[in-house]
Ligand SMILES: NC(=O)C1=CN([C@@H]2O[C@H](COP(=O)(O)OP(=O)(O)OC[C@H]3O[C@@H](n4cnc5c(N)ncnc54)[C@H](OP(=O)(O)O)[C@@H]3O)[C@@H](O)[C@H]2O)C=CC1
């Protein structure tokens with residue numbers, strides 16, 4: 001049995017992860033952390049009945065095989081450090097890390113950790129399709145548009161940023177320099193860039209489109225998440241996988257899925 005702690009357990013993803021953990025015979029929910037609903041039973045907050053696991057806001061209490069973190073960047077950094085200090089393996093889905101925070105994560109990681117801005121199998125295939133298509137479309141204008149629900153805090157999404165960075169790197173290897181561009185207004189003609197734009201509204205779970213604009217044609221590669229279960233299933237798969245890994249370091253869903 002793999003013991004699981006969940007950070008962000010009162011959030012949209014956290015509640016679903018609590019539900020997925022308690023219904024999985026290979027997993028045991030042992031701890032739940034959040035700054036909301038502190039003192040309440042994590043299962044009741046998630047709508048799956050009493051679990052006996054009470055939501056705490058004190059990560060110092062962390063004691064589990066794997067910590068699954070879906071919170072916000074600042075909190076996630078703190079949780080990652082605590083997990084490393086206590087030898088707890090990690091699955092991190094939180095997005096919105098800036099460059100400095102990302103370097104901090106790389107420098108402190110001393111446990112096996114799967115870190116991915118998107119745990120859905122579909123998005124991981126979507127990134128692979130971009131890797132395949134981009135070298136053939138290197139002369140095309142490339143733009144990325146993502147759509148998420150009105151409550152999403154970070155922009156652009158971690159998924160769109162990863163798509164932009166991987167396209168940029170592929171082009172760079174072919175000697176083509178393109179900067180990532182996050183806004184245009186006023187007199188702002190298109191340059192040698194990859195535009196990344198976020199739209200926010202309603203209850204959209206998550207949509208990403210990469211546009212490749214040629215002369216007389218356009219390719220659009222789109223992934224649409226219709227349910228957060230797509231992310232939760234991937235994160236649970238990652239938690240089981242990382243529980244069997246001994247070598248410390250940062251892993252991605254490529255490793256989990258065997259790509
Ligand atoms: N990798 C993936 O596949 C996916 C990643 N995400 C990412 O996961 C993160 C969470 O998303 P979502 O569940 O929608 O967000 P929510 O805001 O619904 O949930 C996050 C929860 O974490 C809480 N929190 C904030 N600070 C702390 C802290 N210090 N300790 C413990 N809990 C804390 C929040 O409280 P409060 O509201 O007070 O801030 C909230 O309850 C985001 O970064 C999102 O982009 C989302 C879906 C899929």
Ligand SMILES: O=C(O)C1=N[C@H](C(=O)O)C[C@H](O)C1
Pocket residue numbers: 095117118148152153156157158159160205206207
């Ligand atoms: O906040 C969300 O909801 C999501 N965030 C992730 C991201 O920033 O890429 C993944 C998914 O699109 C949902």
